[in-house]
Amino acid sequence: MLYYLFEYLDKSADIPGTGVFQYITFRSGLAVLMSLLISTIYGKKIINFLRNQQVGETVRELGLEGQTQKAGTPTMGGLIIILATLIPVLLLTKLDNIYIVLLIVTTLWMGTIGFIDDYIKIFKKDKEGLKGKFKVIGQVGLGLIVGSVLYFHPGVTVRKDTQRTNILQTTETAVPSIALEEKSTATTIPFFKNNEFDYAEVISFLGDGFQDYAWLIFIPVVIFIITAVSNGANLTDGIDGLAAGTSAISVLTLGIFTFVSGNIIFSNYLNIMYIPNSGEMTVFISAFVGSLIGFLWYNSYPAAVFMGDTGSLTIGGIIAVIAIAIRKELLIPVICGIFLAENLSVVLQVSYFKYTKKKFGEGKRIFLMSPLHHHFQKKGYHESKIVTRFWIVGILLAILSIVTLKLR
Numbered sequence: 022m023l024y025y026l027f028e029y030l031d032k033s034a035d036i037p038g039t040g041v042f043q044y045i046t047f048r049s050g051l052a053v054l055m056s057l058l059i060s061t062i063y064g065k066k067i068i069n070f071l072r073n074q075q076v077g078e079t080v081r082e083l084g085l086e087g088q089t090q091k092a093g094t095p096t097m098g099g100l101i102i103i104l105a106t107l108i109p110v111l112l113l114t115k116l117d118n119i120y121i122v123l124l125i126v127t128t129l130w131m132g133t134i135g136f137i138d139d140y141i142k143i144f145k146k147d148k149e150g151l152k153g154k155f156k157v158i159g160q161v162g163l164g165l166i167v168g169s170v171l172y173f174h175p176g177v178t179v180r181k182d183t184q185r186t187n188i189l190q191t192t193e194t195a196v197p198s199i200a201l202e203e204k205s206t207a208t209t210i211p212f213f214k215n216n217e218f219d220y221a222e223v224i225s226f227l228g229d230g231f232q233d234y235a236w237l238i239f240i241p242v243v244i245f246i247i248t249a250v251s252n253g254a255n256l257t258d259g260i261d262g263l264a265a266g267t268s269a270i271s272v273l274t275l276g277i278f279t280f281v282s283g284n285i286i287f288s289n290y291l292n293i294m295y296i297p298n299s300g301e302m303t304v305f306i307s308a309f310v311g312s313l314i315g316f317l318w319y320n321s322y323p324a325a326v327f328m329g330d331t332g333s334l335t336i337g338g339i340i341a342v343i344a345i346a347i348r349k350e351l352l353i354p355v356i357c358g359i360f361l362a363e364n365l366s367v368v369l370q371v372s373y374f375k376y377t378k379k380k381f382g383e384g385k386r387i388f389l390m391s392p393l394h395h396h397f398q399k400k401g402y403h404e405s406k407i408v409t410r411f412w413i414v415g416i417l418l419a420i421l422s423i424v425t426l427k428l429r
Contacts, residue, residue: 049307060105060315071095099332105312131338134159135330164244178202251337253360258333261324269313276306366393
């Protein structure tokens with residue numbers, strides 16, 4: 022809204038300084054500051070409100086050190102993240118940008134699913150919360166919306182040849198050729214030269230007439246990624262500061278990719294796919310990073326508030342949609358390596374336990390406990406040390422992800 026106000030003032034009144042709102046970098050910096058202030062200043066008020074409403078965490082006895090002391094800590098702190106993100110976004114972004122619309126829908130959609138889950142746990146006294154199948158239905162529903170919009174919306178295009186002008190030499194003259202924006206289901210394969218892969222190629226063996234049905238591949242892929250990443254973030258939210266900190270690192274990394282992918286000059290220099298209008302997501306990402314860091318003010322050990330599923334499902338959904346929108350979804354296992362490790366630890370633990378129980382009559386475990394962070398807790402590591410080391414690993418993975426821009 023402020024964006025449109027200052028745009029009007031710049032064009033109609035020509036007031037000096039109002040044109041600065043046209044710059045994504047300026048609005049991104051302002052979004053970070055605004056979200057930090059909202060999450061730190063008003064976060065305390067939200068925490069006090071949750072405490073007064075007796076929105077406290079019910080802790081299941083898992084035999085972990087310091088676990089019982091956390092009983093009664095306010096949860097649903099994800100509301101802080103959502104509000105501190107959406108307020109700057111509504112004020113500072115172009116609200117007619119399709120990518121911004123998708124991210125706002127994702128935030129509200131996943132936030133609602135998480136809120137319902139937390140509500141059932143707290144007020145209905147059901148430790149299981151929302152049934153797993155309903156969570157999956159919600160994630161699939163969001164995946165259908167995001168996948169359909171990205172595939173069918175005319176405003177979602179790419180420019181594969183980032184050279185603004187390519188001179189085609191002939192025997193008599195040089196003809197300038199301008200790369201045009203086009204609809205495409207192409208994505209990026211990290212670490213490889215000529216690293217574009219088009220989902221339409223999966224059904225190319227059916228003939229050229231089936232190229233228009235590439236959505237049959239693209240949309241299920243989107244659904245899978247959104248479901249996997251949101252569940253990964255949900256599993257990572259197990260000890261103070263872990264999910265918020267690792268997510269902030271991942272989101273900041275995606276912010277770098279978003280900025281260069283949405284900038285014709287940088288995408289040209291780096292020889293990557295240019296995605297028109299996607300740079301506007303940088304403002305959203307900046308607000309999101311600021312809200313996560315501000316939330317850490319209260320969520321770092323010992324936590325004054327937990328994000329709950331309201332926050333963790335929202336975080337995972339947003340990360341997935343950003344990665345898909347900028348065609349970096351195949352880089353998610355690296356960018357979100359912590360989420361992947363947490364997810365795999367649960368899958369391996371459950372699978373191996375069932376296998377050994379069926380074969381030997383007694384279930385065995387690979388880890389002392391899953392998800393992975395609980396394994397290290399069982400080994401006697403203090404949760405602050407676990408969180409710090411996971412952050413370090415997350416930073417290393419972020420650096421590795423960024424160097425893929427040139428390392429192929």
